[in-house]
Amino acid sequence: MKERRYSELDWLRVFLILAVFLHHVFMPFNGDGWHVMNGKSSKLLDDIMVYFEQLRLHTLFFIAGVGSLLLLKKINTRTFIVNKFHRLFVPLIVGMVLIVPPQNYFENINDYKSIIDAYQHLSLTFESNHL
Structure with missing residues (x-):
């Protein structure tokens, strides 16, 4: 039996991912106090x-x-x-260790002596920030 493909869900997902992309592009201009304004x-x-x-x-x-x-x-x-563990949890942990510390450093650059100092304070806090 041939499996049915729900192309309407695929197109809705494409549209919504584009909307998420545009949402993040416009965030600095909407007045919500995002990372970069x-x-x-x-x-x-904003409305x-x-x-x-x-x-x-x-x-x-x-x-x-x-x-x-x-x-x-x-x-x-x-x-x-x-499968979900490998595809979701592992990248989350890697992102929390490699991506979030530089984000926090550049958002709060005056709180740290250097990016190395930020990594020492943030790398094992496992803060998810926006991941």
């Missing part, structure tokens, strides 16, 4: 972003749940959990 902010942009924030992440989680359900119909639970 522009001198001037736009109330209209538009707040509206789409109500839908975007919830819909992405719904699509992830549907994808998980479809995958669980093909593979057993143990394989699914091991």
